[in-house]
Amino acid sequence: MFTKKTVRDIDVRGKRVLLRADYNVSMDERGNITDDYRIQQSLPTVKYLLEQDARLIICSHLGRPKGKVVPSLSLAPVAKRLQELLGKHVEFVPDCVGEQVTKAANTLQPGHVLLLENVRFYPEEEANDEAFAKQLASLADVFVQDAFGVVHHGAVSVSELPKYMPAVAGPLLEKEVDTITSAMENPTRPLMAVVGGAKIADKLDVLHRFIEIADFIAIGGGMANTFLLAEGMHIGASLADKDDLPVAKEILAKAREKAKDGKFVFYLPQDGVVASKIDKAAPTRIADWSAHVIADIENYPKRPPHEASYIREHEMILDIGPFSAAFIAGAMQFAGTVVWNGTMGITEKAGLQGPVGPYAHGTDLLMEAMTGKFGHRPFSLVGGGDTVTYIEERGLADAFNHVSTGGGASLELMAGHKLPGVEALQNK
Ligand code: ADP
Ligand code: MG
Numbered sequence: 147m148f149t150k151k152t153v154r155d156i157d158v159r160g161k162r163v164l165l166r167a168d169y170n171v172s173m174d175e176r177g178n179i180t181d182d183y184r185i186q187q188s189l190p191t192v193k194y195l196l197e198q199d200a201r202l203i204i205c206s207h208l209g210r211p212k213g214k215v216v217p218s219l220s221l222a223p224v225a226k227r228l229q230e231l232l233g234k235h236v237e238f239v240p241d242c243v244g245e246q247v248t249k250a251a252n253t254l255q256p257g258h259v260l261l262l263e264n265v266r267f268y269p270e271e272e273a274n275d276e277a278f279a280k281q282l283a284s285l286a287d288v289f290v291q292d293a294f295g296v297v298h299h300g301a302v303s304v305s306e307l308p309k310y311m312p313a314v315a316g317p318l319l320e321k322e323v324d325t326i327t328s329a330m331e332n333p334t335r336p337l338m339a340v341v342g343g344a345k346i347a348d349k350l351d352v353l354h355r356f357i358e359i360a361d362f363i364a365i366g367g368g369m370a371n372t373f374l375l376a377e378g379m380h381i382g383a384s385l386a387d388k389d390d391l392p393v394a395k396e397i398l399a400k401a402r403e404k405a406k407d408g409k410f411v412f413y414l415p416q417d418g419v420v421a422s423k424i425d426k427a428a429p430t431r432i433a434d435w436s437a438h439v440i441a442d443i444e445n446y447p448k449r450p451p452h453e454a455s456y457i458r459e460h461e462m463i464l465d466i467g468p469f470s471a472a473f474i475a476g477a478m479q480f481a482g483t484v485v486w487n488g489t490m491g492i493t494e495k496a497g498l499q500g501p502v503g504p505y506a507h508g509t510d511l512l513m514e515a516m517t518g519k520f521g522h523r524p525f526s527l528v529g530g531g532d533t534v535t536y537i538e539e540r541g542l543a544d545a546f547n548h549v550s551t552g553g554g555a556s557l558e559l560m561a562g563h564k565l566p567g568v569e570a571l572q573n574k
Pocket of ligand 2: 530531532533
């Protein structure tokens with residue numbers, strides 16, 4: 147249960163409320179918003195506060211301007227989109243502190259919205275600067291934290307503001323924390339974890355936690371390559387992190403130990419889509435190394451690689467193969483809960499074009515399986531920046547039970563870590 151006070155626990159009527167939202171949206175080169183999922187997700191919070199006649203001042207970051215004014219990372223387009231989605235005027239000021247902002251905040255009427263410029267245009271934001279925190283705090287009576295995507299790192303608008311004003315959680319933050327925590331602590335079993343993406347190092351703690359709590363773990367993406375390498379397989383020019391080999395071996399050993407009771411599976415891909423170039427036009431083939439790496443690591447003996455399983459020196463594994471995808475999708479039909487983080491292959495559209503690129507089929511099949519295409523529909527929870535971006539691109543966000551707005555924060559929470567931005571809020 148969520149133990150922090152939320153906006154529903156306090157009276158915000160007529161008050162000036164500083165809402166920290168996460169409007170870190172994707173934009174194209176021309177400054178058009180390409181994915182407004184995060185704005186959409188903040189609407190219930192914004193609407194609730196406006197219904198309560200709060201004087202609503204919203205702050206957010208966008209991208210990584212590194213403490214400088216970067217015009218392409220202005221929140222002005224977000225103000226416009228928010229206004230469209232809200233059907234209500236959204237005032238925008240091209241700064242987040244200073245005279246102009248103070249004036250706009252002071253004259254703001256109940257039930258009206260003011261969006262401030264990118265807080266990360268000031269280096270003070272990420273330096274936890276006290277004076278900057280006081281300036282921001284002076285704009286409002288109450289602070290509402292609703293930016294789940296940032297609560298895992300300290301910053302003025304995360305862990306400092308609550309020192310200077312009453313601070314509570316917004317409904318989106320509450321929903322994120324509650325959903326992810328209960329899926330990890332009290333899941334409908336069997337609990338299946340699907341972990342992919344680029345690097346083991348990014349997801350080490352999560353992998354350890356899943357080995358402790360999950361019934362089935364399926365590995366895909368670039369990190370699978372490192373595991374395969376740790377298993378002694380030749381992976382050619384595939385992305386793999388040699389520095390991660392020792393931890394990969396540790397995780398495999400821990401998984402093997404747990405699998406001894408016969409009730410736990412740690413599944414590494416047994417086939418993959420390989421190519422010599424990351425290019426839509428480059429030919430691909432399916433490599434099947436199932437004779438080398440084994441599905442149920444305890445019950446199959448490890449055999450040396452045979453000819454067909456070899457990945458040639460110039461080849462890269464870029465997606466899980468059709469057998470592995472089908473096997474994982476099949477296992478999902480028995481899952482009560484699926485927690486997914488990290489794509490199974492390269493899913494970026496850039497340079498690959500088309501709705502499904504040549505290395506996205508594995509991820510696509512798993513999305514279909516997770517969301518009930520084959521009959522059974524487990525509770526599905528997804529986190530991860532690139533993973534969520536892909537789901538959004540495919541227009542599938544509504545098909546899942548929960549698609550997290552926070553990449554790093556969802557991983558921290560899944561790993562069982564405390565989030566400074568949540569800890570800083572008032573207790574119930
Ligand atoms: P998330 O942001 O969802 O947590 P990650 O950032 O860990 O996920 O991983 C996503 C990235 O991993 C994407 O950029 C994707 O292209 C890359 N990736 C996935 N599989 C592979 C692979 N086999 N080879 C190289 N890169 C991969
Ligand atoms: Mg990522």
